[in-house]
Amino acid sequence: MHNRTKKILVCFGTRPEAIKMCSLVHSLRQTDFDVKVCVTAQHREMLDQVLDFFEITPDFDLDIMKPNQSLNELSGRIFMKMDTVLAEEQPDLVLVHGDTTTSSICAWAAFHRGIASGHVEAGLRTYNKYAPFPEELNRQVTARIADFHFAPTKVSEQNLLSEHIKAENISVTGNTVIDSLLWTVNKLENNFSNPKIDELKGKIDFSKKVILVTGHRRENFGDGFLNICKALANIAENSDAEIVYPVHLNPNVQEPVMKLLSNHSNIHLIDPLDYPSFVWMMKQSYLIITDSGGVQEEAPSLGKPVLVMRETTERPEALEAGTVQLVGTDASKIAESAFELLHNVSVYEQMSKAHNPYGDGKANQRIIEFIKQKL
Numbered sequence: 001m002h003n004r005t006k007k008i009l010v011c012f013g014t015r016p017e018a019i020k021m022c023s024l025v026h027s028l029r030q031t032d033f034d035v036k037v038c039v040t041a042q043h044r045e046m047l048d049q050v051l052d053f054f055e056i057t058p059d060f061d062l063d064i065m066k067p068n069q070s071l072n073e074l075s076g077r078i079f080m081k082m083d084t085v086l087a088e089e090q091p092d093l094v095l096v097h098g099d100t101t102t103s104s105i106c107a108w109a110a111f112h113r114g115i116a117s118g119h120v121e122a123g124l125r126t127y128n129k130y131a132p133f134p135e136e137l138n139r140q141v142t143a144r145i146a147d148f149h150f151a152p153t154k155v156s157e158q159n160l161l162s163e164h165i166k167a168e169n170i171s172v173t174g175n176t177v178i179d180s181l182l183w184t185v186n187k188l189e190n191n192f193s194n195p196k197i198d199e200l201k202g203k204i205d206f207s208k209k210v211i212l213v214t215g216h217r218r219e220n221f222g223d224g225f226l227n228i229c230k231a232l233a234n235i236a237e238n239s240d241a242e243i244v245y246p247v248h249l250n251p252n253v254q255e256p257v258m259k260l261l262s263n264h265s266n267i268h269l270i271d272p273l274d275y276p277s278f279v280w281m282m283k284q285s286y287l288i289i290t291d292s293g294g295v296q297e298e299a300p301s302l303g304k305p306v307l308v309m310r311e312t313t314e315r316p317e318a319l320e321a322g323t324v325q326l327v328g329t330d331a332s333k334i335a336e337s338a339f340e341l342l343h344n345v346s347v348y349e350q351m352s353k354a355h356n357p358y359g360d361g362k363a364n365q366r367i368i369e370f371i372k373q374k375l
């Protein structure tokens with residue numbers, strides 16, 4: 001009997017999902033599967049930056065982002081629009097990534113239509129449903145729905161097994177973030193440049209220690225961000241470091257950061273960077289201060305110490321490797337830890353050793369092998 005070509009619909013919507021799924025799309029397109037890409041566009045500009053760099057044109061673009069969207073209106077729009085795409089496309093498998101509203105709602109929409117789903121970056125847990133919010137629950141819900149689970153590490157596999165997910169439906173693959181990172185580093189090392197990198201070279205004094213900052217977590221909105229800004233102002237006023245902060249476009253981040261940090265000559269508040277420029281900036285940095293998930297995974301591989309502005313993390317591997325330190329959003333704790341790394345060479349050297357707890361750059365291939373077995 002003739003085997004029909006199987007259809008895979010890869011769904012994502014935000015910057016980090018795009019970074020971690022675009023290299024998988026490239027690898028999938030080298031197989032016999034019929035591969036289509038659906039973006040919810042939960043993010044717009046920050047998603048398009050990644051699509052441009054990876055040269056991917058989506059087959060479906062739900063274009064749902066609205067300014068300061070609420071989680072429920074966002075979820076409603078994804079459900080409605082995904083339903084039409086799934087009805088039209090009728091894929092054999094939907095692939096989603098991680099822990100965003102896009103991931104859980106796309107998986108759920110597929111389930112409602114009887115379509116199988118695979119979860120890339122499955123099994124990360126804090127078991128605190130309010131941290132990270134709403135991501136912890138998005139990820140748990142997606143695990144309940146998905147048929148196949150691509151766990152980046154043994155720790156995440158263990159979490160899934162303890163939740164009674166069958167071992168035969170889990171594959172430990174490494175994180176696709178490393179596939180994308182290595183691909184990008186390779187480009188940067190082979191004379192890739194873009195106007196943004198040239199602009200950064202002109203703007204920032206790289207003879208000084210550079211601290212790269214990002215932040216966007218919902219549980220840090222309000223007091224958390226006020227404390228973060230207080231800490232950064234303290235570091236700027238009491239050190240010679242250059243602070244580079246590409247500010248996330250969420251208005252809940254933009255407002256306090258622009259208000260409190262605009263007047264420091266050694267704090268550079270800039271637009272979100274395209275992915276290669278951000279990787280380039282990470283490589284130039286002395287230290288990274290962030291609440292980002294993806295950055296916690298990339299930095300160990302680049303040997304950059306990270307102060308994580310969270311109380312808890314679903315990524316314990318980097319903590320264990322010693323590259324990452326949890327500092328929460330206490331203003332004095334953040335500043336003290338930064339001063340220690342700026343001044344204490346042995347502490348700095350301890351934290352700045354390169355580790356690869358999140359993968360070897362072959363996650364995409366492992367995911368594809370597993371899908372071939374299952375479909």
Ligand code: UD1
Binds near residue numbers: 066
């Ligand atoms: C989302 C994800 C979060 C992920 C983060 C990565 C959820 C609930 N949140 O959070 O898990 O870590 O992305 O960055 O899924 N905006 C723009 N342009 C953009 C992107 C955002 O203007 O390109 C603004 C819009 O006003 C938008 C707001 O930011 O309404 C919030 O975007 P949203 O995706 O809802 O939340 P994030 O905080 O970005």
Ligand code: UDP
Binds near residue numbers: 015
């Ligand atoms: N990133 C980027 N430009 C920036 C800041 C971050 O390309 O200005 C990349 C970063 O390298 C990482 C990802 O975006 O791969 C992290 O995204 P974000 O912090 O928004 O989300 P999270 O990982 O916390 O879900």
